Amino acid sequence: MMLKQIIVQGLVKNYMNGKIQTPVLRGLDFSIEKGEFVSLVGPSGSGKTTLLYVLGGLEDYQEGSVLVFDKELKTYSNLEKAELRSKKIGFVFQFYNLIPNLTVYENILLSAVLGYQSSKEDILKILDIVGLSGYESYYPSQLSGGMQQRVAIARCLINEPEIIFADEPTGNLDYENGKKIMELFSHLNQSLGKTILMVTHNEETTTYASRMIHLLDGKVIRDERKLR
Ligand SMILES: Nc1ncnc2c1ncn2[C@@H]1O[C@H](COP(=O)(O)OP(=O)(O)O)[C@@H](O)[C@H]1O
Numbered sequence: 001m002m003l004k005q006i007i008v009q010g011l012v013k014n015y016m017n018g019k020i021q022t023p024v025l026r027g028l029d030f031s032i033e034k035g036e037f038v039s040l041v042g043p044s045g046s047g048k049t050t051l052l053y054v055l056g057g058l059e060d061y062q063e064g065s066v067l068v069f070d071k072e073l074k075t076y077s078n079l080e081k082a083e084l085r086s087k088k089i090g091f092v093f094q095f096y097n098l099i100p101n102l103t104v105y106e107n108i109l110l111s112a113v114l115g116y117q118s119s120k121e122d123i124l125k126i127l128d129i130v131g132l133s134g135y136e137s138y139y140p141s142q143l144s145g146g147m148q149q150r151v152a153i154a155r156c157l158i159n160e161p162e163i164i165f166a167d168e169p170t171g172n173l174d175y176e177n178g179k180k181i182m183e184l185f186s187h188l189n190q191s192l193g194k195t196i197l198m199v200t201h202n203e204e205t206t207t208y209a210s211r212m213i214h215l216l217d218g219k220v221i222r223d224e225r226k227l228r
């Protein structure tokens with residue numbers, strides 16, 4: 001039985017610049033099933049980031065419907081949206097977004113405070129999963145980019161999200177570090193069963209995904225599933 005976690009139908013999103021309306025998402029239809037690893041690709045400006053923000057309840061939309069965990073996003077209250085983002089969906093960004101004057105441990109703890117309460121053991125266990133055992137007292141500036149991205153992934157994992165949204169998570173990393181981060185996402189998907197929706201524009205990283213959705217000018221132009 002396939003469990004659909006996200007169902008998008010006829011999604012239209014416009015940005016308003018003064019009185020000028022700029023269409024960004026122009027009628028999208030797709031759904032995402034539990035356990036998929038979806039790579040969202042397309043040229044700069046095609047609407048990839050906007051789509052993640054809409055699906056995460058961070059941006060509204062003008063037409064169509066977006067069901068997230070069987071509930072239309074438009075009917076989520078602000079509190080429900082905040083809970084969705086703190087407990088059900090984890091976000092990972094290109095530039096990590098860690099708080100510089102907090103240690104690795106404190107960065108993760110802060111996220112845990114917003115979501116579920118976690119014990120010290122939970123945090124240490126998650127640091128182990130991302131390959132950062134022993135680094136809990138380090139500050140972000142003492143870590144390489146690849147390690148900082150691991151902290152950001154640990155931070156998103158602490159509240160046990162069902163879906164992880166990642167926006168070009170390897171975009172700031174060299175090839176080797178990027179590859180390690182992709183292997184970590186692959187592990188989260190295959191071993192921990194996390195659904196992943198990841199924006200990438202490096203075609204190589206798409207080898208880890210089970211499906212590729214191609215966006216162009218706010219439309220899905222191709223949607224391919226791979227056997228793996
Ligand atoms: N806050 C905003 N206000 C107005 N236009 C925006 C805003 N954010 C993005 N856009 C426009 O929406 C389009 C899609 O942007 P984006 O979703 O960031 O694309 P991608 O992530 O694929 O590069 C672009 O044309 C961009 O200029």
Ligand SMILES: [Mg+2]
Pocket residue numbers: 048049050167
């Ligand atoms: Mg983007």
